[in-house]
Amino acid sequence: MMSYTMQLALLACMMLIVMSLGWEWQRRHQNAGIVDVLWAIGLGLGALLMAFTGRGATLPRTLLALSGSAWSLRLALHLWRRVQGEPEDGRYRHLRTHWRGNQVNFFLFFQAQAALVVLFALPFMAVAANPQSTFTIWSSVAVGVWGSSVALESVADRQLAHFRADPANEGKVCRAGLWRYSRHPNYFFEWLHWFSYVALAVGSPLGWLSWSGPVLMYVFLRWISGVPYTEDQALRSRGDDYRAYQQSTPMLFPWFPRSNVSRSSS
Known part of the structure; x- marks a missing residue:
């Protein structure tokens, strides 16, 4: 059992080393997309570290270890396939130029x-840190939210990958499946998944800290590193077709697209 400060300090040291190695890989391969892979892996490591060193009951720590590591592994493998099989993401090419x-x-x-x-x-x-030792309604909510959000994020990722794999779609905007109802369904379900940890933390003396997950994730996705960079790159690469997509399709929260907006082809 570690103090909270020691838990965070150990994770910080681990991530300093991981990201330093990632920076060196980026320098040799000229592909900064590896940072996203390592970010996902790092959160999985964080979940496992907290689960194994936490002072709470076995049940919430076990659910944390399973859910955090499974989410991390899925996302990291998905991102690694993109990094390994495609040129550097346009967002990072833009940073490299800038x-x-x-x-x-x-x-x-x-x-x-x-x-x-x-x-x-x-x-x-x-x-x-949650001392709750029995499976409660909040445990069920956590499992349900985690399972549905991770599954739907996976569906959105597969739909986009399938669309991008077709050479005929080069330069076009994906409007297939979930992408018809949100310009960023993968981001939406990524954000939603963080509420599973809020549910798992009900009863914890640090329960209020669990809200930092969905709050921070929404702020970063909506205004800092998610939507703004992705949409800027989409406008550079897809132009008017993406502008029409912006006018017809909700940004984050899925909803029916507006049908009275004309769509220009690219």
């Missing part, structure tokens, strides 16, 4: 992601 390849900036960027892993591990710490 920074003129300055590796100091890239190193600081990777370390900032390490710090974010520690920040996003706070909900895990809250769950791992």
Whole structure:
């Protein structure tokens, strides 16, 4: 059993090393997309670390270890396939151009992601401190929210990957499946999944910290590193077709598209 400070300090040290190795990989391969893979892996490590060193009951810590590691593994493998099989993501190519390849900036960027892993591990710490030893209605809510959101995020990822794999769709906007109802269904279900840790932390003395997950994830996805960068890149690569998509389709929360907006083809 570790103190909360020791848990966070150990995770910070681990992520400093992981992201330093990732920066070196990026430098050799000229592909900064590895940072997303390592961010996902880092959160899985954070969930496991908190679960094994937490002071709460066995049940919430076990559910945390299983859910956190499974989510991390799925996302990391999905992102790794993209990094390994495609050119560097346009968002990072844009940064590379903007920074003129300055590796100091890239190193600081990777370390900032390490710090974010520690920040996003706070909900895990809250769950791992939960003394609730029996399976409750909140445990059921957590399992339901986690299972449905991760499954639907996987569906959205597969739909986009299938669309992008067809050469005939080069330069076009994916409007298939879940992408018809949200411009970023993968982000939406990623955000939704964080509420499962809020449910798992009900009864924990640190329960209030669990809300940092969905709150911070929404802020980052909506205004900082998710939607803004992704949409800027989409506008650069897809132009008017994406502008029409923006006008017809909700940004994040899925809803029916507006049918009275004309769509230009690209």
